[in-house]
Amino acid sequence: MYICVCNALTDKQVETAITSGCRRPDDIYSQCGTKPQCGRCAERMLELLESTDAPVSAAAHA
Numbered sequence: 772m773y774i775c776v777c778n779a780l781t782d783k784q785v786e787t788a789i790t791s792g793c794r795r796p797d798d799i800y801s802q803c804g805t806k807p808q809c810g811r812c813a814e815r816m817l818e819l820l821e822s823t824d825a826p827v828s829a830a831a832h833a
């Protein structure tokens with residue numbers, strides 16, 4: 772399932788980025804070699820980040 776349609780990032784790619792230490796959507800874009808475009812996916816990324824045990828940065832908007 773695509774999380775970020777603009778960059779064709781799947782849920783698996785986002786989960787892998789989170790597992791590797793990403794704590795903000797910007798980190799996830801960077802980890803995947805992409806940049807935020809429309810930003811609509813940031814909310815879904817935040818939900819995934821919050822579902823982990825890791826602390827989430829409040830400055831995590833795309």
Ligand code: FES
Binds near residue numbers: 777806808810811
């Ligand atoms: S859906 Fe991710 S930047 Fe547009």
